[in-house]
Amino acid sequence: MTPPAGKIVRVDLDETAARLGVPVEDVERVHRLAGERPSAPLPAKADAPAILDRLAVPPDDAAEIMAGWPDPGSPLWTPELRWLLDRSIALVRADLGGHDWLPPGPELPRGRGPAWRHLYVYAYLALLDVVTGYHRDHGITDAVSWATLADLGRNLAVDRRMHGEGWPVMQSWLTLHARGAVYELGRLQYQRGETAIGLHIPETGPMTPQAIEESLDEARAFFPRHFPGERHTAFSCGSWLLDPQLLEYLPEDSNIIRFQRRFELEPYQEPEGLDADVEVLRFVFRTLSTPLDQLPRRTALQRAIIDHLKTGRHWYWRRGHFPI
Ligand SMILES: CC(C)(COP(=O)(O)OP(=O)(O)OC[C@H]1O[C@@H](n2cnc3c(N)ncnc32)[C@H](O)[C@@H]1OP(=O)(O)O)[C@@H](O)C(=O)NCCC(=O)NCCS
Structure with a gap:
């Protein structure tokens, strides 16, 4: 006998969570919030080095991100990782314009390789077109857009200094940028x-009263x-x-x-x-x-x-x- 559709999904989520090494509640949350909502494609791989440069991503991280690129058929990308990437993009995109704290998905075991390490960076890259479109709709200049979005590189550099300890907070912090909630204007x-x-x-040198004003x-x-x-x-x-x-x-x-x-x-x-x-x-x-x-x-x-x-x-x- 065929189990009810809801049952099949439930089993898949359990398996997905086990394969990702994360709590099933976290996977259920992604499934619930993303639903069938639209995802967004990554930029073309050939354009990625220039984009990463524009986002102030340091060379070590850029090299890892390129090495783990989710090419179709890449053996680094299991079906579970591909599902999470696609649904995480959809989850964040669904809240475009929102300004509350929004974890993009579970904290992954990042030591398993570049796909695991940078999954939410790929999601951020996929959302660039979406969020810069939102910025343009609000008349925001390219200079402010890219100064804001380049916080990605700063966060990756700090996380490297922190030997990976910083990332769990950063992956949620950066969804604010990707949803048009945060803007970098001068010092703040x-x-x-x-x-x-x-x-x-941000950690960009002393916060002098003049720079703040x-x-x-x-x-x-x-x-x-x-x-x-x-x-x-x-x-x-x-x-x-x-x-x-x-x-x-x-x-x-x-x-x-x-x-x-x-x-x-x-x-x-x-x-x-x-x-x-x-x-x-x-x-x-x-x-x-x-x-x-x-x-x-x-x-x-x-x-x-x-x-x-x-x-x-x-x-x-x-x-x-x-x-x-
Ligand atoms: C916030 C920040 C810009 C303040 O730096 P600042 O403008 O140099 O601060 P002050 O002038 O008040 O510094 C007073 C003293 O503290 C030291 N200091 C300030 N921030 C420091 C930091 N992050 N690490 C080490 N020492 C620091 C200064 O060197 C100075 O000490 P000194 O006289 O012995 O040289 C800086 O701490 C920073 O970049 N922090 C990281 C980002 C952050 O904390 N953001 C807020 C998150 S909620």
């Missing part, structure tokens, strides 16, 4: 929201011009950078303290699924697993982070805002 990145525009601080001015003009239907009244930020305990360690005229002073802090709320002690190590030391005694103590901030944790105290992820 901006995430569209309901009433506030979220600020993000120029960037904020750019954003003040950018969002009303390109998203006239959205009403933003505040800039907001959630970060380890807003922890007032940093005042105990850093000089008043440091960039971080001057950045803090722009914000009205919101009452502390424990962020869901986020340990600020770990996040500080991620952003300041680019490691999540090195023992405190082995971390470098070259700068005032590094010494502050280590000494604070060694006395048994904690860092806090704080949220704040200020009017646009």
Whole structure:
């Protein structure tokens, strides 16, 4: 007797999850959110080196991405990987224009080769045409589009420094870029929201007050011009950078303290699924697993982070805002 159609799908999802080495709930989520929605093709392989260059992808990563390219018939790409790539693209594409956190799929065992390692990079490449089309519909210049999208290369470089520890967060972070939610305008990145525009601080050198002010001015003009239907009244930020305990360690005229002073802090709320002690190590030391005694103590901030944790105290992820 033929089992009901629902049953067949269920068995496939179990098998797919087992072959991918991930929890079945994660595969069910992809199946549910992507459904039969349209995917998008990757760029032509011949164009990929120039595109990766434009996306600031470092040579080591570019070489791996080219080596693992999902050519038809490539033995690196099992049916499960091809299914996940196709449905992950569809899942992210279905939320084009959305601005909430959106994992593109399960965390994969990335040590199994370049297809596994870079599956969500291929999804990002497939979405380039879709998102640049969205940018064009909003009158956004090519310069802003590509400055924004080149965060891919920066993230791959950081992940390499972190020996792969950084990627699980990055694969979700980068779906914001691929959905037209994040824009890089000068020193800062901006995430569209309901009433506030979220600020993000990429690692691109010191955040001088002048660079911040120029960037904020750019954003003040950018969002009303390109998203006239959205009403933003505040800039907001959630970060380890807003922890007032940093005042105990850093000089008043440091960039971080001057950045803090722009914000009205919101009452502390424990962020869901986020340990600020770990996040500080991620952003300041680019490691999540090195023992405190082995971390470098070259700068005032590094010494502050280590000494604070060694006395048994904690860092806090704080949220704040200020009017646009
Ligand atoms: C946010 C950031 C740009 C601030 O750098 P900055 O403008 O140099 O900051 P400050 O002027 O306040 O620096 C004060 C001290 O801390 C040090 N410092 C700042 N950021 C540092 C970092 N990420 N790693 C090591 N030391 C750092 C500075 O060198 C300085 O110490 P010194 O006087 O001994 O040289 C920088 O920390 C950074 O790039 N972080 C990674 C991205 C990030 O954290 N984003 C927010 C995610 S929520």
